[in-house]
Amino acid sequence: MARRQEAKGWVFVGPFLTVFALTFLAPIGYAIYLSLYRDQAFFGGSVFVGLDNYAEVLRDAKFWESAGRVLAFLVVQVPVMLGLALLAALAIDSARLRGAGFFRIALFLPYAVPGVVAVLMWGFLYGDTFGLAADLNKLLGTDAVQPLSGSWMLPSIANIVTWEFVGYNMLIFYSALRTVPGELYEAAAIDGAGAIRTIRAIKLPALRGAIVIATIFSIIGSFQLFNEPNILRTLAPNVITTYYTPNMYAYNLSFAGQQFNYSATVAIVMGVFTAIIAYVVQLRGSREAL
Template sequence: MAESVAAGRVTARKRRVHKDAKGWVFVGPFLAVFALTFLAPIGYAIYLSLFREQAFFGGNVFVGLDNYVEAIQDSKFWDAFGRVLVFLIVQVPIMLILALLAALAIDSLRLHAAGFFRIVIFLPYAVPGVVAVLMWGYIYGNNFGLAADLNDLFGTTAIQPLSSHWMLPSIANIVTWEFVGYNMLIFYSALRTVPGELYEAAAIDGAGTFRTIRAVKLPALRGAIVIATIFSIIGSFQLFNEPNILRTLAPNVITTYYTPNMYAYNLSFAGQQFNYSATIAIVMGIITAIIAYVVQLRGSREAL
């Protein structure tokens, strides 16, 4: 009896191992690509950040965490970080509120041609980022485009979207124009999953439009709002295309360290400081991950 039980256990174990082997056949290709395209670059960047190129003798020398200490004390890095932090605090709430209002309006069933407006609002997201910045660059130009034409029309020079005071709002306007439709689609998709019974219960209780939004729609959107906020935070800290392209129009306003990503890019490809560039990228990635995790954790707690 004992021998048969033991034999049965061995057979069950072999079946389980066989099933696990089949699972690895399907998961293996993904894990291989994930390791090569995600883990390997991160590991190599960490490796680079632990070395420093010698100025006179050439070659890399191991310096441990010295590059990280230098990054923490780097005023240019913190200037760039402070700029994107201000950008995040101001631009992200405005963009998400506009996307939320658009989603609520389209979902309300009171907006005629809702499908048309949904496509129109989402369409800027389909425009390639470089093309979008070039379009707005021609509008912002001081010597050409809409801003210059308005200055000529009114005989003034007050409209200067590419000046030092207005550059960050001008970039924020481009990013908002690009991504309102994307976030609107996230919110609208979440609204479409709300059960119709909740709307019927709200109507029976005598809830009006605004009370229905507050009591039914906004709670249903909480998870989508958290996701959109996390994506927007990551996107804000990754700000690169817009200022890098506009730099050709305003080189005296947009510096090589206007954003952390621009700073890392120029350190690497213009200054040939690959080790320190990798350090800046890793420090910025850690900060972004911490902030995104805190937002996700707080959003999950509020949802509970």
């Protein structure tokens, strides 16, 4: 009887495990396999090199430049984006904001816009010879507004990502706030707690888990930065290089340089870095919750 029940369980779990193995484990395993080999320039074929590709990545100045760029992007953009999302969620949940439903939908709408369309739209706004930036320069009689220049490019990309994902993170925070029991608010009101005190004593503690999850998602998204710089590269090819981000570096190594083994190595190294940082954030968030 117990074996029959176990067999029935595998019938339900089996399809998921099959899809998981084919779409997740198999690509990772193949990437690891590729990273252990290197193509021979003169003799053709590939030869097993062990961890030599990983050692080369760790010495690669282009890799570290791109990794440092996305790390700087993460340190600045993620707190700004999550801070705005938190303020929006608290405002909508406060019951003092008129048209809260409208603002909730309006903030979430950019997330519904396809990423490529969003970048193209902002790219037309950023253009030096067309769009809003060019119009502002003509109006002011200066070239001060240059979103696609070297010093402005990373903030310009951060602005696009923030516009896209503030509503998504706001919805995560707002959903967490809706699970807070009403009795806690009633008790706080009886004790004479004001709005600020209620936020600090009730709402922020209730949001701790959601903040950790949103932070982990944002960290992963930052290290996966690809669409925005890759599309904007057509407008600013001298600013955005082929190794502007690690994902762009791996992509161009593979599809433009035909260096599949080294590209797989770059992807594996970035995956490990991302997993470590995300785990540290999760571990720290869990300890603070305790």
